[in-house]
Amino acid sequence: MIQSRLERIAGVSRVVFKEERNNRSSFEVESLKDRVIRGDLARAIVEAGWNLNELRPTAMSLEEIFLQLTGTEHAETAPQAEPVAQGESR
Numbered sequence: 001m002i003q004s005r006l007e008r009i010a011g012v013s014r015v016v017f018k019e020e021r022n023n024r025s026s027f028e029v030e031s032l033k034d035r036v037i038r039g040d041l042a043r044a045i046v047e048a049g050w051n052l053n054e055l056r057p058t059a060m061s062l063e064e065i066f067l068q069l070t071g072t073e074h075a076e077t078a079p080q081a082e083p084v085a086q087g088e089s090r
Contacts, residue, residue, distance in 0.1 A: 002050065003027060009044050011035035024053065 002025060006015045011031050018026040031037045038055060045052045060068075 005044060005048055009040050011037040
């Protein structure tokens, strides 16, 4: 339910569920290149009635960038990754 709602936000290219702990779910949300989606993410979460506890950008290591550029399937993130972490669903 949460993941499908996040996937419908304009500018989102991928949503990955990371973990659930203490009734809180963590997701990593990737945006399309040169798109800033933090505001839209926060708005969608709050308007859906969920609590947003953390929203922060992440950086990629040189290895992750190399894996993504070479098309290796083991790359887990994209340069524009923005995780939504520790959100509580009601």
